[in-house]
Amino acid sequence: MDRRRFLAGTAATATVVVLPLAPAAATPDAMAEAIRKVVGSATLTEGRVNLDVPPLVENGSTVPLIVSVDSPMTAADYVKAIHVFNEKNPQPNVFSARLGPGNGKAIVGTRIKLGDSQRIIAIAETSDGRFWSAGADVIVTLAACLEEST
């Protein structure tokens, strides 16, 4: 076997090994489990949710985050809950908000802490029992401080 064919073969094997792992790497176990606790056996569909978070933040201690869901917010069709998860903070949960038709708009804003550059996932539960999601990658140059300032 000459070198060129050997390299081509290695590349092909690597592709086969890496591909099935890629989705799992995007959602580490703790976050996947936290999401499963909320979603249960229902299917998670991407869409309808808009996660507004800066792609690059200098200070992970205070990161503005706005979740908005495309919903008419009427008594017949509204967003019941909005959940936000992260993959690399010590805990996967960020917040869970409960909403109803009395909100008029399914928009929740807050500020969060990020311990590292990571992916954030927002999940919305609509009144028909379906789950919608959106994700965003955030690069953090200075992580939320791990030690007490002296």
Place this chain on the structure above:
Amino acid sequence: MSNILVNAPKTASRGAVIEIKALILHPMETGFRPGANGRIIPRNIIERFTATWNGTEIFAMDMSSAIAANPFVSFFAVANESGTVVLRWTGDEGFAVEERVAIAVE
């Protein structure tokens, strides 16, 4: 030692969707950080924020250690009747604070 800042319109036309923003001073100590003596500083966070309009809950949020210090929350509400919006924060170490905002709907 609770300083609260609430931004909500004093008056609203009936049926309008208004934004309510609330900020409260709180350290939101995560419980994962070592202090100056090397020991972990015990967790002290706000666990729950609720908003009621004339007694009916319109918004609730369960917070975690990942919410930044001095938690800020913004949400929307339909102005159906004049009344009082009560914002309530509860958390570790018996933390419980309330703020009332009167909104006139015409």
